[in-house]
Amino acid sequence: MDSNLNGADYGATLLRASLGVMWIAHAMLKWLVFTLPGTAQFFASVxxxxxxxxxxxAFELLGGVALVLGIYARQVxxxxxxxxxxxxxxxxxxGWVHTSAGGGWEYPVFLVAASLVLWxxxxxxxxxxxxRFLVPA
Incomplete structure (x- = not known):
């Protein structure tokens, strides 16, 4: 184990992996539950x-996999x-609660915040x- 690693490094790893799993789950919901044609219809309806x-x-699925593996995670x-x-x-x-009809906004806002924290x-x-590309100073 690298002796230069600290708690923040391990915390970022946990965030990266769990965030990647959530992005994968969000993509798979489109494929397995709503179907891609159904998702396309929903996109058109809004x-x-x-x-x-x-x-x-594809972006959510591949991005989630990249996060889990730690492949350009900050940029992804x-x-x-x-x-x-x-x-x-x-x-x-x-509304606020994700269980509201049509789903609430808190889940996507949390994923935005978590993605920015990882970056x-x-x-x-x-x-x-x-x-180091697109990495804050």
Whole structure:
């Protein structure tokens, strides 16, 4: 084990892995529960091009895997943020609680915040690939 690692490094690793799992779960919901064509219909019903559902699904799934593995995690978490900000915007009128009809906005807002925290704090321990690109000073 690297003696230069500290509690913050391990904390960032835990955040990175759990956030990655949540992004994967969010993508899989689109595929396994709503289906991708159903997700496309939902996107169209809220004013987004329906075809956008497919790259959003892929981005969430691949981004989640990258986070779990620690592959450019800071950059990936930053790039995923607008996706979930869009979801928060869509669900904002449904209210706070995620169990509200249509889903609430707190879950997507939390994922936005967690993604930004990961971007700010770092990749954590055991990351497979790191970069200084788009990393705050």
């Amino acid at each position: 004013g987004f091009p329906g075809v956008l559902a497919y790259p959003v699904f 978490s930053l790039m995923l943020t607008p996706v979930m900000a869009g979801a928060a915007w869509v669900h904002f009128s449904n 700010l704090t770092g990749d954590g321990a055991f990351a497979l690939r790191r970069s």
